[in-house]
Amino acid sequence: MALTLTIPALTDKPLIPAETQPQKLQTLMGQWLKLPMLEASSAMADELENLNRQVVPADARFRALETYRPLVISMNRRLAGIYGKASLPLPVEARAYVKIAESLWLEMAYGYKIALIDEQQKLFKINSNPKHMALLLLRAFEALNGLIHIYFQTYFPAPGSVWSDIHQLYRYAVQAELQDLPIEQGERKTTSISTQFKQILLMALAEPQNLTPSEIRRVADYIERHAALAELHATGRIENPAAVFLVKLNTDMPPISYSKHESLPPTGSDLLLLTIRLARMVHQHIQLLQKKNAIISTHELPDDATDGRYIDLLSYLLQHWGKVPKRVFKRSRKSSSVSMVIGMPAAHALANRAWQGSKPASVGRTGLLPEQLQAARWAVVNVSAAGMALRKPAKLTSQLHVGEVIAVKEDHMQGWATGVIRWAMHDEKDNLDIGIQLIAPTARAIGLRRPSQPSFEFALLLPAIHALKQQASIVGAVGSYSPDRIMELDYDGRTRRIVLTRLVERTHGFERFQFTALD
Numbered sequence: 001m002a003l004t005l006t007i008p009a010l011t012d013k014p015l016i017p018a019e020t021q022p023q024k025l026q027t028l029m030g031q032w033l034k035l036p037m038l039e040a041s042s043a044m045a046d047e048l049e050n051l052n053r054q055v056v057p058a059d060a061r062f063r064a065l066e067t068y069r070p071l072v073i074s075m076n077r078r079l080a081g082i083y084g085k086a087s088l089p090l091p092v093e094a095r096a097y098v099k100i101a102e103s104l105w106l107e108m109a110y111g112y113k114i115a116l117i118d119e120q121q122k123l124f125k126i127n128s129n130p131k132h133m134a135l136l137l138l139r140a141f142e143a144l145n146g147l148i149h150i151y152f153q154t155y156f157p158a159p160g161s162v163w164s165d166i167h168q169l170y171r172y173a174v175q176a177e178l179q180d181l182p183i184e185q186g187e188r189k190t191t192s193i194s195t196q197f198k199q200i201l202l203m204a205l206a207e208p209q210n211l212t213p214s215e216i217r218r219v220a221d222y223i224e225r226h227a228a229l230a231e232l233h234a235t236g237r238i239e240n241p242a243a244v245f246l247v248k249l250n251t252d253m254p255p256i257s258y259s260k261h262e263s264l265p266p267t268g269s270d271l272l273l274l275t276i277r278l279a280r281m282v283h284q285h286i287q288l289l290q291k292k293n294a295i296i297s298t299h300e301l302p303d304d305a306t307d308g309r310y311i312d313l314l315s316y317l318l319q320h321w322g323k324v325p326k327r328v329f330k331r332s333r334k335s336s337s338v339s340m341v342i343g344m345p346a347a348h349a350l351a352n353r354a355w356q357g358s359k360p361a362s363v364g365r366t367g368l369l370p371e372q373l374q375a376a377r378w379a380v381v382n383v384s385a386a387g388m389a390l391r392k393p394a395k396l397t398s399q400l401h402v403g404e405v406i407a408v409k410e411d412h413m414q415g416w417a418t419g420v421i422r423w424a425m426h427d428e429k430d431n432l433d434i435g436i437q438l439i440a441p442t443a444r445a446i447g448l449r450r451p452s453q454p455s456f457e458f459a460l461l462l463p464a465i466h467a468l469k470q471q472a473s474i475v476g477a478v479g480s481y482s483p484d485r486i487m488e489l490d491y492d493g494r495t496r497r498i499v500l501t502r503l504v505e506r507t508h509g510f511e512r513f514q515f516t517a518l519d
Helices: 022-032 038-053 058-082 093-120 130-154 162-176 194-206 213-229 276-288 306-321 345-354
Strands: 231-232 244-248 270-276 331-340 376-383 387-392 406-412 416-426 432-440 444-449 455-462 472-476 486-491 494-506 511-517
Touching: 022 038, 022 058, 038 058, 038 093, 038 162, 058 093, 058 130, 093 162, 130 194, 130 213, 162 194, 194 213, 194 244, 194 270, 194 306, 213 276, 213 306, 276 306, 306 494, 331 345, 331 387, 331 455, 345 406, 345 444, 345 455, 406 432, 416 486, 444 472, 455 486
Parallel strands: none
Antiparallel strands: 231 270, 244 270, 331 376, 331 406, 376 387, 387 432, 406 416, 416 432, 444 455, 444 486, 455 472, 472 511, 486 494, 494 511
């Protein structure tokens, strides 16, 4: 199988010969580390680009890439720590960090793919080295994995050819019988091409557009620990399509649910990804963490796994790897627009306006500027009974994060509905698309505090919806909920004591819970 990977054109007459000697590169990198991070990263990306645009001996290229690799990994972590905290759409400064991070992993991927093609030409020669070929394949997967994670964390679609390169690399590894060859990876750890491939597939199946960047990092950590439990098999008869996904290696597309695409014509290069063993492990970890004083194995789970939000994340993964979430309501296209504000302070302020006099004086001012209370207009892409997909041009001034509470109003409606931003994705024109779920048709602005707290915090009281058998609930700040916690609720000038009874939902931006009045 001849590799036809996406690589840049190479010249054998470069204006500036690339530096490939590891000792000189170490000196150069030491100089870069004295510069501001963005400047240092840009300098390294420029050097990598120069290396990957000229003909260089295969061994020299590999040594140079291996010298760059630790700093590329370190720099990308630091860059992600900045752009991963930015709101959407990404501000200009955050985009600069994203662009450099993308360039670093893109050039590393180019470099290892070029080295792979060079090595492939040796396969029928005496000095062919299968272990070296396996390492090159693994490094190419690592670089493409780093690249695609940037797109996941910034809600951009992966450019064309990324998935086709990933699939082609795995097909080649299988043909060369290298996919399961153990390869040393760090201190006393081994991995394989197959494991790296499964890590990429599992992250795509987790639908990262529904997650925050910090949640994506947590998912990546869990996948790294347990990806080996997923299994890759040739296509065949499937009796139960649950936890079965189709990987079409001759396409430029991510894995897809088998049950939703059984009608696709099979090809000889198709694979099935079976995640039932992984899903069982996720379920076991959920049960373990729900026990009080659970003992956590440092290998199986991270130190912060006892955080309640980690259990929420595992439950999310169980839904995506154990069984495919079904759409409850059908979407219908719609050409209209809505008004929307983002975040608890703005939603609280609008709810207070709708219910005159409901705001407790003890909550105080919102702290928002007048323009922040001005609702932005969003185009409606499609709607369902549960929510809608919205679009805003790239130049919008709104700042949002997946998992934030919002208030939205259609032109023909009198009041503001309460919802949650469930996913985000930039399109090819750099417009920002988001999906919102409506959780209540109205909301009351209230204050909420623990008896020991001096002041109330913003919260929203959502009414009961008897037709949906949905009890009244409260949307409050993260950290508000604890089972049987006594709290004070303040609205309409009255203070009542309540006990919290059930957590309905928790995101990085809020907690929603049910309660019972005590007086």
